[in-house]
Amino acid sequence: MWQQNRIVGTGLFALDVILGADSRRLGSALGGSTGNVLSILGSLGWAATPVASFGQDPAGERLCNELQAIGADLRFVDFSSSQRTNVIYQHQLAHQIGSSPTHRFSFSCPCCGKKHYPVVECDDRIVNKALHGQSTTDVFYLDRPTKAGYELAKSYYESGALVVFEPSTAGDDEDLFSAILQNVHIIKYADERFHSFSRPLPSSILVEIQTLGPRGLRFRGPTSGGSWRQLSAFRLPEIEDTAGAGDWCTAGLVYSLQQNRVHAWNDLKESEVEHALAFGQALSSMNCLTRGARGLLGVLTPDEILSFAQQLCTGRDNHSSGPATASQLGKLAWQKAHTIAVSSTDPLEVCCQAR
Numbered sequence: 600m601w602q603q604n605r606i607v608g609t610g611l612f613a614l615d616v617i618l619g620a621d622s623r624r625l626g627s628a629l630g631g632s633t634g635n636v637l638s639i640l641g642s643l644g645w646a647a648t649p650v651a652s653f654g655q656d657p658a659g660e661r662l663c664n665e666l667q668a669i670g671a672d673l674r675f676v677d678f679s680s681s682q683r684t685n686v687i688y689q690h691q692l693a694h695q696i697g698s699s700p701t702h703r704f705s706f707s708c709p710c711c712g713k714k715h716y717p718v719v720e721c722d723d724r725i726v727n728k729a730l731h732g733q734s735t736t737d738v739f740y741l742d743r744p745t746k747a748g749y750e751l752a753k754s755y756y757e758s759g760a761l762v763v764f765e766p767s768t769a770g771d772d773e774d775l776f777s778a779i780l781q782n783v784h785i786i787k788y789a790d791e792r793f794h795s796f797s798r799p800l801p802s803s804i805l806v807e808i809q810t811l812g813p814r815g816l817r818f819r820g821p822t823s824g825g826s827w828r829q830l831s832a833f834r835l836p837e838i839e840d841t842a843g844a845g846d847w848c849t850a851g852l853v854y855s856l857q858q859n860r861v862h863a864w865n866d867l868k869e870s871e872v873e874h875a876l877a878f879g880q881a882l883s884s885m886n887c888l889t890r891g892a893r894g895l896l897g898v899l900t901p902d903e904i905l906s907f908a909q910q911l912c913t914g915r916d917n918h919s920s921g922p923a924t925a926s927q928l929g930k931l932a933w934q935k936a937h938t939i940a941v942s943s944t945d946p947l948e949v950c951c952q953a954r
Contacts, residue, residue, distance in 0.1 A: 603644070604645045604646065604737045604738075604857050605645065605646040605737050606636070606637060606640050606645055606853065607649075607733060607738070608637045608648070608649055608650070609633060609650040609721060609740075609741050609748050609751055610631070610632060610719055610740075610741045610742035610743040610745070611632050611633050611685065611717060611742055611743060612629070612653070613631040613662075613684070613717065614629065614658040614685070614686045614687070615628050615629070615630030615842075616687070616689065618688055618709065627661070629661070629666065630892050630893075632767075632849075633649070633651075633740060634662070635893060636740055636765075636846050637671065638665065638669055638671075639847060639850035639896075640850050640853065641666075641669035642893075642896050643850070644901065646672060647666070648671065648672040648675065649676055650676075650721055650725060650729045651676050651677070652677040652678075652679055652720075652722070652725065653677070653682070654682040655679065656684050658683075658684035658685075658686055659684035674732055675728055675733070677721070677725050683715055683718075685715075685718060689703075689704055689842055719743040719745055720745045723747075725747070726747045726750050726751060730754050735760065738763065739751060739755040739756075740853070741762075741765075742764075742765045742766065743766065743767075745775075746775065749779050752764070752783065756784075761784050761785070761853070761857070761864050762783045763784065763785045763852075764783040764787070765845075765849060766793075768792065769793075780801050782803065783803060784804065784805045785804070785807075785852075786807055787845075787848075787852075789810045789845065790809050790810065790811050790812070793809075805821065805867050806819075806820045806872050808852075810848070811829075814831070814832065815830050816830055817829040817830070818830075818872060818876060820867075820869070820872070822872075828873065830876055833880055835887060839887065839889055839890055840889065840891060840894065843893055844884075847879065847895070848876070848883040849879065851875070851879030851881065851882040851908065852875045852876055853875075854875075854879075855874060855878040855879070859871065859874070877915065878909070882904065885899075885904065885911075
């Protein structure tokens with residue numbers, strides 16, 4: 600009997616507002632690492648269950664609408680009149696095709712310059728509601744070291760879920776960060792955030808993944824004897840925007856691992872991890888051909904996305920059709936991306952101007 604895969608996630612949810620190099624508003628969409636990973640997997644057919652708190656404002660309403668559009672389970676999303684929904688401004692940088700970086704992120708309102716620090720914590724009431732209402736899941740994802748994240752990770756880890764932690768910082772509470780690591784199977788981080796962990800990682804962690812930007816990524820775990828194994832990035836004809844690349848990689852990793860799972864997570868083999876990471880890299884590379892953290896979903900259908908990603912992986916495995924497939928994909932995505940109308944360029948009404 601077919602059963603829909605489920606991912607529960609907590610951490611950073613935000614409204615991403617894309618601004619052109621000339622400060623025009625080019626569009627906006629649900630974002631934040633947790634928001635992106637859950638939205639990508641939801642679009643690919645998974646049941647996505649966010650555990651989060653939004654403000655009672657236009658940005659929060661927009662996030663809710665986008666999550667509803669992918670069929671997300673919103674039982675554990677709280678709306679607070681005392682909270683402002685997170686808004687991230689993605690400033691596109693003037694660049695030549697293929698140059699890096701393509702953007703910069705800011706939490707400062709471009710209207711008045713006021714900075715609003717993101718809210719990523721949930722209160723105990725929402726966490727308890729989630730643990731009672733959704734006691735099991737296939738995958739649990741968190742991107743911030745929060746108390747809510749710890750409670751959820753611990754419970755889902757003990758229930759047999761795959762727990763994936765993708766921190767951008769260790770936070771201010773070292774004990775909390777260490778406690779979360781004790782309940783994690785996969786940890787993934789960017790080399791620009793953590794060069795490496797000075798402390799030994801707990802035995803619960805099966806895979807440590809370090810992303811290296813244009814150089815690809817490397818991973819290691821008990822099955823590799825603690826030695827790093829590197830996977831080069833896919834070669835693409837051009838890069839439009841690298842926003843969301845890491846989130847697509849994570850979503851592809853999780854999608855592939857769950858789809859091809861044949862045994863307990865503790866028996867995960869290095870070859871399975873490598874295959875899943877390659878699939879994630881393929882999705883990541885494809886999204887770089889479009890604008891925005893999830894621009895690919897506006898260019899290709901989910902079935903087309905999965906098919907092209909598999910072609911890229913097969914081509915690289917066979918050392919034959921990879922470059923040709925990448926070139927074909929680049930032309931297709933480039934052509935379709937440029938048929939999408941640029942959204943309204945009216946003044947922003949999503950930060951200090953809106954309540």
